Amino acid sequence: MSNANRKLELLAPAGSLEAATAAVEAGANAIYLGGKMFGARHYAPNFDDETLAGVVRYAHVRGVSVYITVNTLVDNSEIPALVSYLRFLYEIGVDAILVQDVGVASIAAKVVPHMPLHASTQMTIHNLAGVEFLAKQGFTRVVLAREVSLNDIKYICRHSPIEIETFVHGALCICYSGQCLMSSMIGGRSGNRGQCAQPCRLPYSLVGSEGELLKPEDAGEYLLSPKDLCTLDLLPQLIEAGVTSFKLEGRMKRPEYVAIAVDTYRQAIDRYLASPSTYSVLPNEVKDLAQSFNRGFTSAYLLKNEGPDMMSDRRPNNRGVHIGRVTGYDAQSRLAIIKLEAPLSVGDIIECWVKVGGRVNITVTSLMISGRDVEAAEAGNEVAIPVQSSVKLNDRVFKTFDIRLTTKARSFFAEGDGRRKIGVAVSVTAHKGQPLLVTFQDETGFCGQAVTAFITEAARNRPLDDTVVAKQVGRLGNTAFSLHSLTADIEPGVMVPVSEINDARRRAVEALEQARLEAFSRPPLPVKPAVLLPERSSDRKSRTRPELSVNVDTVEKAEVALQQGADIILFGGETYSHHPITTEDYRQVVAAARRCNKRVVLTTPRIVKEWQTPLLKKTLELFAELAPDSIGVTNIGTIEIAKQITNLPLVGDFPLNIFNVAAVNFYAEHGLVGMTLSPELTFTQIADLTDRVPVTLECLVHGRLPLMTSEHCIVGSRLGGRACGSCKATCEQRQYWLRDRKGERFPVVTDQFGRMHILNAKELSLLPHVAQFGRIGVNVLRIEAKAEEPKRLGHIVSLYRRLLELEAEPSNELLDQISSLEHENITRGHYFRGVLKD
Incomplete structure (x- = not known):
């Protein structure tokens, strides 16, 4: 797709109403979310129909697009409900739907023909030919598989007739999305139905034919757990490659995570667009992203196959940020002494990685420096904090919750005036014998106007002036707008009650909101949709x-x-x-x-x-x-x-x-x-x-049956020295299995292209x-x-x-x-x- 016609989009996840608000207020151009049906994050809070309609209106008033995930496989029995749901999404103004099932796409083309279709990463589109095929079927965008390299993204974008979306931050699947049957086959919860139980985040052992353990001494046990994707340093290359939409993963994450991720990537993208030659990643940006949630960061397959460096094999969940080491512990007073390498505040939560007993979680209720209570301490200080469990000398300390960062994040979705405001030019006309006229015009030219039933009259005491008008029309705190400029044409000596000005302001705002919403409107749907489920006929069954x-x-x-x-x-x-x-x-x-x-x-x-x-x-x-x-x-x-x-x-x-x-x-x-x-x-x-x-x-x-197909080969990564494209082909020398907690053994095989396939136990x-x-x-x-x-x-x-x-x-x-x-x-x-x- 031509870069000249491309408008960059920062696309944010919204698994809850707070997350949707956080994403919009932090600067997302679009949000993606799921309703109560047909979404690939079945266990996220998601949205009922009424709330969904409200989110669409809220986002559209602020110029933010809304994409709904309809990206599960759908059963025949669900098709009538799907049809009703698609019509509902169309009627509330949803900007596009993300689909996995080509059956859903074909139904949508008949039921809501003007609804843009986006191909979910669950479709496993990983080459230009796949993009071209879907473009011919009416898709307007494809979300590429996370395994596609930066060079291939560039090639696909250069030749694609439609928009390309790619993930830039968040959790990774070890298997190609849409090709994983592991959760389904071993636990009955299908990733293709939005119910993945994440067996990839569980511990496994790599074993040989006799059950013997095979792994390097420094390897962890979470062999299928990747680090999280982070591409701040690669944003320039992705932008220049031609990507349209930069997608953040995280519909199962807290709204604080969404706020920090969106705010960080918004600032980074804007900084690059403003001055490409001087772009660099700021030190606090990676730290903030890591503090909000991380399993360690990786660029995944964008530059190369990173082998073991891509994996978070020692911990499958949030590891926090390393802030120092334990330098002393007083068992009698239960005070731990920590040498800080990063700031620490009262209200933070830390985790000590103790040598015996795993992890010790500590909420920082007080901080002392040299016996003096403080609210916060900077890097370089040695602090004493009360702990309930014993810790050891040189235990590493990680901060898993940062009160200051969380407070900042919550400001994006706290009740109040909101942070994302649209500047409006307001004009007010008040002439004796005529109604008061209030006009709001936004920066894109949309207008909202209100005329009072009240007729402006001569003032008896306090005539209307610019100060009164500015005060009343500027009361926009709980709206999407902020007063940018005011033009007041007020005849000297006239009077309009403040209540009339306020009412006109409210109605002008509503009219402006409606004008902005109408920009997202589409043609009405036909009253009666096409018949989509062929009748059953036993004659169709083979008699042989x-x-x-x-x-x-x-x-x-x-x-x-x-x-x-x-x-x-x-x-x-x-x-x-x-x-x-x-x-x-x-x-x-x-x-x-x-x-x-x-x-x-x-x-x-x-x-x-x-x-x-x-x-x-x-x-x-x-x-x-x-x-x-x-x-x-x-x-x-x-x-x-x-x-x-x-x-x-x-x-x-x-x-x-x-x-x-x-x-x-x-x-x-x-x-x-x-x-x-x-x-x-x-x-x-x-x-x-x-x-x-x-x-x-x-x-x-x-x-x-193959349960997983992956570009990451455990055997090559752990035993074959596979990094930077090299491998000793250890897989050709013997057979390998993954053994889970229950003792089940899953065969691990490698194909002629170096891809790993995990077969059912x-x-x-x-x-x-x-x-x-x-x-x-x-x-x-x-x-x-x-x-x-x-x-x-x-x-x-x-x-x-x-x-x-x-x-x-x-x-x-x-x-x-x-x-x-x-x-x-x-x-x-x-x-x-x-x-x-x-």
């Missing part, structure tokens, strides 16, 4: 038994699967075998499938960064030459690229998060002839889908329920076998083949084989429990 597909990453596994009865082979994309897939591998798999008269789908990687795009194009050209039955696509960008290179049929994989009939129809309209449904659906939800759509639908039935198995898929009209059952050994894979495929061929109940012998294969470490996934929560 489901076919069996197997997803593999080696020629050997493909041949085994074909020999044991697979109907379809999926081959390609990521491989866990530590050997890149070659052209000859593709040729051999296609040939093997043809010999068996079976179908073959050549697949593409889940993640395709810009540097991989040329390789993807060459691979797709090879696929066009080999002519498989179809090509498997796993992200939106690959759909765009594949359609430019080949006319072969496309099938969509489960990372596309296909959850409802609208999503199925969306992808069908864009050329996908088959789709793998989300593994978060239940049998009941799937039956409702197959009743409504005529396309081929596939379900995952067996294997260790439990193996998905639907062997006892194969017949159910046929009864509800599923066309294809899929075995995920990239992490499987060939011999065991053959046994698994054989069992599914036999079950699919059954015309009667399975024999005892077959049931025994199923029982022997299904060890205790298996799961039925979400087919019976699902992720829908009240």
Whole structure:
């Protein structure tokens, strides 16, 4: 998008009314928030409809845009409520909605066609092709994945036809957003439904095949917990790269955090725009941000893959700011002596990191310097404070709550006059025999005017003068405005009651507010929306038994699967075998499938960064030459690229998060002839889908599902010396697992691109329920076998083949084989429990 047409936006989170006020008053150009439905922060306070409408009005009067998160996957049963909600958001003047689900986007395009659409980071858009695809679907903005580098951001911005938004501060996910199933599969709380339980912030151990602990001596146990993003020093590069919107994370954070983050980034952006050549980060800015909340700061992947330097492996929550060390402790008086390296005040909260016993939290109720009580002490002083628990010499001290900074932060959202004011020019005309005329005009030209019913008359005692007028029209404390200038045309000797002036001022302000609000107005909606949920029809269900597909990453596994009865082979994309897939591998798999008269789908990687795009194009050209039955696509960008290179049929994989009939129809309209449904659906939800759509639908039935996909590799980071792009490829030498607090072991594998995939500790198995898929009209059952050994894979495929061929109940012998294969470490996934929560 052209920089000449770009207006920079500082976008702030608002998880509560106080946070929304803090964001606006501190200088945000836009805020993003969620209602009570369909938002990706289910556990934030969020807003009911009435409060939401009030926030929109409050923000719009002050020239601030409001974006609403509608960025969860939506069930068919929720579509009527979604339609009503979208209409409500449109009617109250919301400026855009953020969406993850392409089904939601397609519904919004029909129900609220003039509502701008922003692609949430949950859509996992990480390349230009993905941006271009969404631009063609009417999206006006894309929030890029946090894994996109600064160079790629620059490239995407330079060529993008729509706005680009990127995160600049706040918490990071270790997994690509929208691709994480860990919370969902191990705890039933889906990140795709706004209910993430943050298992990435829990302790894990990296272990080998015998359960032995594998980590450097200085490593912590929070192996999946990243530091927080901070980009103050990179703002110039991001601005010059062409980013439109600079997004602060934090809808689950306190309003004080929002106030400090917005105020800091507002001042930094304005300082750069005013004088790019002299821009620098001020020392207090990083300190204030860290004091408000930090796990340590990182630039994440913007400049490079930082490896272990990106991780907060010793503490997954706020660590505060280091302010000194304990230099003495008197057990009798329970006084700790601390040598300060930063200021400390009464009312602050500190934490001593003791060598034995973890952390000691202390509220500073008094401070003494040389036996003298003080309210505050500066760096360099040695202070005595009362403590309830013993501390040790040289224990580090961190300030986790700063009373002075908190007081400053609360001033942004405290009840009162407000800090963000719009200057107005006021004119007052008072002529004898005429009404009083009061006009308010803001700096952008909007006007509000009021005329009194009272007719100006001759004064008996005190004639009206400029001083009285200025005092009364300047009483704007609880409004969005401040008096910038006053022009008074007052005929000498006239009188107007103060009450009339005040009433005219109030009505002029209301008229000006309304004029400013009308700038956000849109055309009215049609009375009756389109029908969006196709009728159910049992005729749509397949009357033939489901076919069996197997997803593999080696020629050997493909041949085994074909020999044991697979109907379809999926081959390609990521491989866990530590050997890149070659052209000859593709040729051999296609040939093997043809010999068996079976179908073959050549697949593409889940993640395709810009540097991989040329390789993807060459691979797709090879696929066009080999002519498989179809090509498997796993992200939106690959759909765009594949359609430019080949006319072969496309099938969509489960990372596309296909959850409802609208999503199925969306992808069908864009050329996908088959789709793998989300593994978060239940049998009941799937039956409702197959009743409504005529396309081929596939379900995952067996294997260790990938729960996380990450650019951060734990094995390389901890054991392979992976930093600044180097790695000893330790992952190729043995197998690794993450062990959680309950003793569950999650396989950790690395693909040919150096990305880490964490697989489920439990193996998905639907062997006892194969017949159910046929009864509800599923066309294809899929075995995920990239992490499987060939011999065991053959046994698994054989069992599914036999079950699919059954015309009667399975024999005892077959049931025994199923029982022997299904060890205790298996799961039925979400087919019976699902992720829908009240």
